Structure formats: C-alpha cells, structure tokens
Amino acid sequence: MPMDERPTLEDVAAYAGVSRSTASRALNDDEYVSTRAKEKVLGAARELGYSPNQAARSLVTRRTGAVAVVLSEPEANVLDDPYFASVMHGAFRELSDAGVQMLLMFVDTRDDVPRTIKFLEGGHADGALVFAPHKGDPLPTALRLARIPVVYGGRPGTGRRGAHAVDFDNEGGARLAVEHLHDSGRRRIGTVTGMLDHPAAADRLAGWQKALEAAGLDPTDLSEQGDFTMASGEVATAKLLARCPDLDAVFAASDLMAAGAMKALRAAGRIVPKDVAVIGFDDHPTLAPAMEPPLTSIHQDPRQQIREMVKKLLSLLTGENIRPETTVLPVKLAVRDSA
Amino acid sequence: MPMDERPTLEDVAAYAGVSRSTASRALNDDEYVSTRAKEKVLGAARELGYSPNQAARSLVTRRTGAVAVVLSEPEANVLDDPYFASVMHGAFRELSDAGVQMLLMFVDTRDDVPRTIKFLEGGHADGALVFAPHKGDPLPTALRLARIPVVYGGRPGTGRRGAHAVDFDNEGGARLAVEHLHDSGRRRIGTVTGMLDHPAAADRLAGWQKALEAAGLDPTDLSEQGDFTMASGEVATAKLLARCPDLDAVFAASDLMAAGAMKALRAAGRIVPKDVAVIGFDDHPTLAPAMEPPLTSIHQDPRQQIREMVKKLLSLLTGENIRPETTVLPVKLAVRDSA
DNA sequence: TCCCCAACTGGGAGCGCTCCCAGAATTCTG
DNA sequence: CAGAATTCTGGGAGCGCTCCCAGTTGGGGA
CATH class of the missing domain: 3.40.50.2300 (Response regulator)
Structure with missing residues (x-):
C-alpha cells in the first residue's frame, strides 16, 4: 500500500492476514466471524487508519447512508x-x-x-x-x-x-392561550393569524375560534389575517383595534406577529398587559424573553x-x-x- | 432493462444505439463526440429518465460531488x-x-x-x-x-x-459604531464584549478601544466582558453603570447583548437613547427592528x-x-x- | 471411530461508472 | 490522390466494496 493513498479493505485484510471477505464481515459485524479474526481485523483497521469507501459500498448495497x-x-x-x-x-x-x-x-x-x-x-x-x-x-x-x-x-x-x-398540537396550543386569557378575565380576545394556506396557521385559528365558542364568547370581527411577519402583526392589530376598541387581549399565531402587535398597541397608547394582554406562538428563544414586556407564548419543542x-x-x-x-x-x- | 429499476448508462447507450463510452462522453460533454451521437444520447437519457449513479462515478473519479x-x-x-x-x-x-x-x-x-x-x-x-x-x-x-x-x-x-x-471587518465595524456615537456628542462610551477567545469579539473590542483613543477619549473602566448572550449583556451593563454613572453610550458586541443592555438601562431608569445610546452588532434581522426602541446596529452580510x-x-x-x-x-x- | 452439520473462510463476480487504448472513420495536407 | 493528421468510437480494465457459493475446519452424536 503506497504511503500517500488511503488504505482499502484489501490492505486491511492483508495486514490482518485474512481475506477481504473476512475483513468485510468483521467490520460490518456479520455473523460467522471468529472472535480471533475479528480482533485482528479491527486492530489492523485502527492501525492503518482505515475508513471504508462509502462510494464503493453504496454501489453494491444501493444505499447511500x-x-x-x-x-x-x-x-x-x-x-x-x-x-x-x-x-x-x-x-x-x-x-x-x-x-x-x-x-x-x-x-x-x-x-x-x-x-x-x-x-x-x-x-x-x-x-x-x-x-x-x-x-x-x-x-x-x-x-x-x-x-x-x-x-x-x-x-x-x-x-x-x-x-x-x-x-x-397547534389547535390545542391556541386553546391553551385562549383559556389562559379567559381565566385572567379577558373577554374581547382577538387573534392575528398566519397565512391560512399554512396548515399550522389554519389550525391555530380553528383552536382560537373553538376555544372562544366553548367559553361562550363571540369570535365575530375579532380575527385578522397576517403572514407571520412582524409588520403584518402590527397592521393586523391596528385594524383589530380600530374595529373593536374594547379589545383586551391578542393571540398572535407567531411571536414575530406578537412583536408587531405590541408595537401597534404601544402606538395606540395601550399598556401591555394592563389594557391588552398579548400571547404569541413558537416561544422564540431569542425574541420572546427580550420583548418589553417579555412575551407569554406557546412553547413547542422542535x-x-x-x-x-x-x-x-x-x-x-x-x-x-x-x-x-x-x-x-x-x-x-x-x-x-x-x- | 426491467421496469422497476433505474436505467444505467449502459441502458441509455443501448437505447441511443451507441457504446457506453460514447454515452459517457456525451453526458459529460467531453471532447471528441459527434453532435449526432451527443443528441441521440441526450435524447435517450431524457426519454429514460436517466440520472447517473453518483456512487459509481465517485468510485472512479474519487470525487464525491x-x-x-x-x-x-x-x-x-x-x-x-x-x-x-x-x-x-x-x-x-x-x-x-x-x-x-x-x-x-x-x-x-x-x-x-x-x-x-x-x-x-x-x-x-x-x-x-x-x-x-x-x-x-x-x-x-x-x-x-x-x-x-x-x-x-x-x-x-x-x-x-x-x-x-x-x-x-469587525474592528472597522466597532470603529463605525464609536464614531457615530462620538459624532452625536457621546463622550462616555462603554462596551460589552463577547468571549475574548472569539476572534470577532477580540477584534470588536480592539476597534472600540482604538476608536476611543483616536477621538481622545479614555477607555479605562469602560469595558466589561459578556459572552454574547442577552443575560450577560444585562449583567455587564449593570456593572458598567455602577462603575461609571455618567455612562452615555453602550456599544455591545452583539445584538443579543444590546437587548440585555437595554433591559439593564431600563431597570436603572435610564431612557434610551436620551440618556444612554445603544449600538449592537450583527443587525439581527428579527431582533434589532423589534426592540424598543429599534436598535442601531452594525450590519454584516452573511x-x-x-x-x-x-x-x-x-x-x-x-x-x-x-x-x-x-x-x-x-x-x-x-x-x-x-x- | 466415522460422519454430519454447524461455524467459519476465501475467491469470484459484479455493482455503474470513467479512463485508457487501439482501431475505424473522416478530414486535411502537399 | 496517397498519406498523415485528426476526430470519433467501442471494448476492456478497474475503482473498493458486498454478497454468493464452494470449500475447510472442528466438535458432538451415532
């Protein structure tokens, strides 16, 4: 084996004094290899710094790894x-x-x-x-x-x-948010949705709506569509606020939109959470705790x-x-x- | 060629009525292939939905792609x-x-x-x-x-x-930040550094120090080490503030630490930017514009x-x-x- | 003791490709 | 128009591996 080239299975086998087949079996711990042979092969492989050629292996196994x-x-x-x-x-x-x-x-x-x-x-x-x-x-x-x-x-x-x-469980997460808001006395709970061609956004909206209805609240006029961006959250919240001045909570389908919602609320002179509570979704590890005030959010574990x-x-x-x-x-x- | 298997180069060659070698040459547009043969091969490949076996190719070219x-x-x-x-x-x-x-x-x-x-x-x-x-x-x-x-x-x-x-240009970025602060009348410009075993953090610190000195300001007592996290930015800024109550600007070596700095300043009753100006580094696309107030930062293009x-x-x-x-x-x- | 079957080993074939080389076809030169 | 140069083609070898199959070994039961 030349110095400058990578050792092949054949080299390992020769070094260990066994055949290519036995070396292969040892390395892939197949059955029917004696412990003695296996040890010799493994030792040789370590010694030579052998690492199998993935291309050659793929070619025959038809697996790429x-x-x-x-x-x-x-x-x-x-x-x-x-x-x-x-x-x-x-x-x-x-x-x-x-x-x-x-x-x-x-x-x-x-x-x-x-x-x-x-x-x-x-x-x-x-x-x-x-x-x-x-x-x-x-x-x-x-x-x-x-x-x-x-x-x-x-x-x-x-x-x-x-x-x-x-x-x-996007729907369940939305329900959790609404229940938390309802439990703390909020009654006019709006939502800012994501793009509704996105199943997660649709599920979060559905969860919000079902939870409102379960609590005996009317969802009419209280949802506004966004697109998961901060800017869209700001615009949507402003619209919500214009339509329902008595809004006392916003459930945003993403933390980024929640950040936008906070901006809009601040611009409208509402204090969070005193006047309006805000809950996001994603529990963005950087953004959520950095916000002012720190954002309550639905946590998921990627x-x-x-x-x-x-x-x-x-x-x-x-x-x-x-x-x-x-x-x-x-x-x-x-x-x-x-x- | 069986229906259920992927076509090989050999199949393409047979279909095009040429040899494997010619087909290979056509596909890799080598020199010395007639346009006629090339067209036939390319057509056959398209027809059969041929896609070369990367493993086989790697095995001989010794390149993985x-x-x-x-x-x-x-x-x-x-x-x-x-x-x-x-x-x-x-x-x-x-x-x-x-x-x-x-x-x-x-x-x-x-x-x-x-x-x-x-x-x-x-x-x-x-x-x-x-x-x-x-x-x-x-x-x-x-x-x-x-x-x-x-x-x-x-x-x-x-x-x-x-x-x-x-x-x-980390050093240059720090200089830019300091110059901007100096130009807007700040004279007590502190810095929160990253971990100094990180070359970028070291370079940013060096840039801050050189720029201060170039402006005739004394950097003594005005730097505090952080570790790029928000929490460390908060702690470091609090220390800075305790040591130099006349602090009127903070250059943080990351946006996350700038967010921490803002928290500390807010806790100390300082208004940003009226009392203390803050500049971050990274121009974090989500965090920087979402902060309150939106963060001035050094932008780099990954x-x-x-x-x-x-x-x-x-x-x-x-x-x-x-x-x-x-x-x-x-x-x-x-x-x-x-x- | 002999035979059988399990446990183990080694060689051969072949995966699909590229590259080399020899030979065929074509074009260029004087 | 012969011969040389050039362009093009096909077959063979071989990349490093796994798998199959035939052969060899050794231990246990008849």
Missing part, C-alpha cells in the same frame, strides 16, 4: 426562525447517532421542485425529512409519486392521506419533533412496515409578563 | 443566531448552482472533533466550509494535518497562518461571506493554486432609534 432534510419554505421564513436552526441541529444529532449523513436542501423557487425530485429520485439519499407546509406545494405530491421514503414535519398541506408526519421524525424514517428505511399517520406532539404555555 | 459545511460552535450560539441560518441557506444556493451537494455537520462536543476529522479524511466530502471561531478549537489544526481543502468563515482562532478564510467562501473552495477543488489569505468584507452602520 445519507438522508436529505428538505426545507420547502420561502427564504424569509427560514431565516427568521430559530425553529429551523433547532430542527437542523437536532436532525444532525439524531441522524449522526444512527451513522447517517445529513444532506440539506432548500426549496424556495418553483424551479427547485423538479431539481429536488430529480435528486431524490436519483437515489442520492435513502430518504427525506421534509418541511413543506404550504397548501399548494407541489413537492409532497411529486414525492409520493417518486416512492421515496419521506417523513413530514408538520401536517403537509397537500397529499395528507397516507403520509408519515410529526406535527405539533427537538422532540425531529427525534420522532428521524425515528419514523429510520424504521421506514429498515423496511419496517409502519402505518402512515400523523403523530401529534403536545405544546405548553410559557407564561411571562405580557399575559 | 459534496462539500461539508461544518459549524464548530456551542449549540446555543448556533440556535440563537439567524446568521447561521443565512449562512446555511446561502451555502446551499451557491453550492447547488455549482452542482455540489451540501453536507451539514455540527461540532459541539469534544467527541465530535475526531468523528468529524475521520469523516472528512475518509473522503466523504471533497472539501469543507468551516466556522470554527474559538481560540482553543482543535479542529483547524486537525484539518490542516488532514490536508483537506478548507475555507474558514471568520478568522480561525487557531492555525491562522496559511488558511483560506473570509472574515468581516450571504456575501458565504459566496466568497464557496468561490474560494471551488477554486481550490479545481486545483487552482490560490494564495491562502483572509478576505475581509466591509460592514456598515444600520441606524435606527437607539443611537
């Missing part, structure tokens, strides 16, 4: 949101514990869709963890046709039947989500025939000063 | 910081434009270092884009020994000689950084013999209400 994490979300949303950073970090940890590499792919232009499909179909990854929340997103349909093992993060907007997914997703995907990859279903994870209320 | 993006930074910093989200997104865009896949790796425990090195040495990626800012980080040294093409984001804390890197990094790495990979040097990118002042 890599999983793609696909974010199908407009650029701005991904960048603003530490949720995605958490997801990526968590995905890496979970996957690398399983010895799987993580390929990261963003899909934010229409052109990216065929490229992504082509890539995944091409067998460059064994499976995918996909975050594709928009209702019109063509990706889930295309993925289903391509018969690639996929687990979704969040309820996919399209092709909901027969998909493996892990979602948060790490738990990704852990479940990886677990499902790995089962899928080992050929386990698990039933396609959406696992729903609980959320909780993180109480601070704003409500 | 993938680049690793390595974040060697404690978990919390990565999660809080939309800078990293920007970097990852930008890296994906730039790399995929070049037909290169992106592998993401985090290094946050000591154990991750050998694993990462092993992985990169194993030839699983053609090169790496590394963010490893800490002074004691063993990664840069290990990477240099492993002779892997690497470009650093930010000045690497270790092994600075002979490394390819793209950094921001997209530009990653673009330069990818450019350097691709040159390195094509064997160009570019000189190892640190490219320094300009920053600018984003003026809002806090200063």
